[in-house]
Amino acid sequence: xxxxxxxxxxxxxxxxxxxxxxxxxxxxxxxxxxxxxxxxxxxxxxxxxxxxxxxxxxxxxxxxxxxxxxxxxxxxxxxxxxxxxxxxxxxxxxxxxxxxxxxxxxxxxxxxxxxxxxxxxxxxxxxxxxxxxxxxxxxxxxxxxxxxxxxxxxxxxxxxxxxxxxxxxxxxxxxxxxxxxxx
Amino acid sequence: xxxxxxxxxxxxxxxxxxxxxxxxxxxxxxxxxxxxxxxxxxxxxxxxxxxxxxxxxxxxxxxxxxxxxxxxxxxxxxxxxxxxxxxxxxxxxxxxxxxxxxxxxxxxxxxxxxxxxxxxxxxxxxxxxxxxxxxxxxxxxxxxxxxxxxxxxxxxxxxxxxxxxxxxxxxxxxxxxxxxxxxxxxxxxxxxxxxxxxxxxxxxxxxxxxxxxxxxxxxxxxxxxxxxxxxxxxxxxxxxxxxxxxxxxxxxxxxxxxxxxxxxxxxxxxxxxxxxxxxxxxxxxxxxxxxxxxxxxxxxxxxxxxxxxxxxxxxxxxxxxxxxxxxxxxxxxxxxxxxxxxxxxxxxxxxxxxxxxxxxx
Numbered sequence: 395x396x397x398x399x400x401x402x403x404x405x406x407x408x409x410x411x412x413x414x415x416x417x418x419x420x421x422x423x424x425x426x427x428x429x430x431x432x433x434x435x436x437x438x439x440x441x442x443x444x445x446x447x448x449x450x451x452x453x454x455x456x457x458x459x460x461x462x463x464x465x466x467x468x469x470x471x472x473x474x475x476x477x478x479x480x481x482x483x484x485x486x487x488x489x490x491x492x493x494x495x496x497x498x499x500x501x502x503x504x505x506x507x508x509x510x511x512x513x514x515x516x517x518x519x520x521x522x523x524x525x526x527x528x529x530x531x532x533x534x535x536x537x538x539x540x541x542x543x544x545x546x547x548x549x550x551x552x553x554x555x556x557x558x559x560x561x562x563x564x565x566x567x568x569x570x571x572x573x574x575x576x577x
Numbered sequence: 578x579x580x581x582x583x584x585x586x587x588x589x590x591x592x593x594x595x596x597x598x599x600x601x602x603x604x605x606x607x608x609x610x611x612x613x614x615x616x617x618x619x620x621x622x623x624x625x626x627x628x629x630x631x632x633x634x635x636x637x638x639x640x641x642x643x644x645x646x647x648x649x650x651x652x653x654x655x656x657x658x659x660x661x662x663x664x665x666x667x668x669x670x671x672x673x674x675x676x677x678x679x680x681x682x683x684x685x686x687x688x689x690x691x692x693x694x695x696x697x698x699x700x701x702x703x704x705x706x707x708x709x710x711x712x713x714x715x716x717x718x719x720x721x722x723x724x725x726x727x728x729x730x731x732x733x734x735x736x737x738x739x740x741x742x743x744x745x746x747x748x749x750x751x752x753x754x755x756x757x758x759x760x761x762x763x764x765x766x767x768x769x770x771x772x773x774x775x776x777x778x779x780x781x782x783x784x785x786x787x788x789x790x791x792x793x794x795x796x797x798x799x800x801x802x803x804x805x806x807x808x809x810x811x812x813x814x815x816x817x818x819x820x821x822x823x824x825x826x827x828x829x830x831x832x833x834x835x836x837x838x839x840x841x842x843x844x845x846x847x848x849x850x851x852x853x854x855x856x857x858x859x860x861x862x863x864x865x866x867x868x869x870x871x872x873x874x875x876x877x878x879x880x881x882x883x884x885x886x887x888x889x890x891x892x893x894x895x896x897x898x899x900x901x902x903x904x905x906x907x908x909x910x911x912x913x914x915x916x917x918x919x920x921x922x923x924x925x926x927x928x929x930x931x932x933x934x935x936x937x938x
Contacts, residue, residue: 414756418583421758427583429756433609433694455848456755457841459923547583 395450397535398458400475402443403467408522413444418544419536420448428456441470448535469493486529503574504532520563527567581760586726586752589759591616593730598765600651601629603642608694609750610684613656626767636661640668647679648793650773650780656682659700670709674795678737682746684753687919695919696750701896704747705869714814716744717868719839723757751841823866832861837901838890839865846890849927876904886910886935890927
């Protein structure tokens, strides 16, 4: 199993930390992982993206131009990464902030109202965990228990009290994901 | 071996610097390697191992602090990125001339000039052919994973002290910034002053018992003496070329074509090998781990065994390709492919380049 993912949105949406938690979860179940962020002067408030690879084998290129899954959280990222999903691959997006719907006919498309649900939960910071939950519902590449272990590893001890909230958000994401198109 | 951690290449390097028994780190922040200094400052090794971590006033100061620290037999290191490494070239030439073991890490970014902060491999010439003035060589190791960012620190120190020669870890912004699994070696204690004295007869850490002074210098105004010194250096370099070549061959056994790549390009090229093999093209990857000394003989053997062409894949306008050409010596086709200025080529671009530049005609 090799899953090559791009997570893309605005800086501050928790794109990089979502990728980090996914990578940690892979480690918790003895898989190979890589986490390659975009970095640069454009990051604050601008676009941010991270390529995460989880695999049973040694990972070759951490930099890709074709992905099994694209998780898209703003319009610029839709424009850039929709064309880079492999045929038969998966695109998951949050319709909030998306002005142009995805148009590919050869990929599986899902959506999750992450921003809206996070606002309903009264904590916009757990937005990324809702999206992560939606992704894991579509592609259960890592077990939820390993995600929780991964969270423990990646969060400083003083934030461990927030883990149940994160778990709730992941579960909410799993319930909220909607199928737009299946191929 | 201990716990598996998820870390950036720069952080893994910094942790390895502490664990390798380093006496002093001297550096000046620059993207994309600032995490090295940040990690060291946050780890406060001065409270545990007694290691010094100092933010120097400039890169020029850092390299000269290494000249002094290394000259007294201490294990010292600096890290920077391309423009900062350029500033260090004068000091590096002096250090090579005076035969002082030090470690220098370059997390390369796009150039020339101030360039940008994205990953590049355009400092190959500077690292392997000199960079500063005079006839000298650095031992250059090129990690292509976060694990190797850690593992190459003790290897580079060992080589530096074995040959009394500066060693360099030549990385790039991608390896520095990405996170992967890493498992660390057990920490090595720092040497005591007594151990340094006993081990390194050349180190300037006090007069000898007979009152004789130890002097380390790169200056000798007598041309005959300086020629002798240069011959001595050259003999040392020949010995390193003979004994210290390191590389990795991947799927080369039956390969008709070979990609030659190091660092991030080697990772991208390995994916290209998979894509090409899926198409039925027999391709392998030669990954030089030491860029100097270069695996010249390995390439010559490949030519003898019937490899029909080589593509040197580098994030540069074509630098390592010259060493591949020297090894191949005109016997088969050698071409270069690479994106420039901080752009990383995709595996698909490498596939296309091999098909067009090497297989095509």
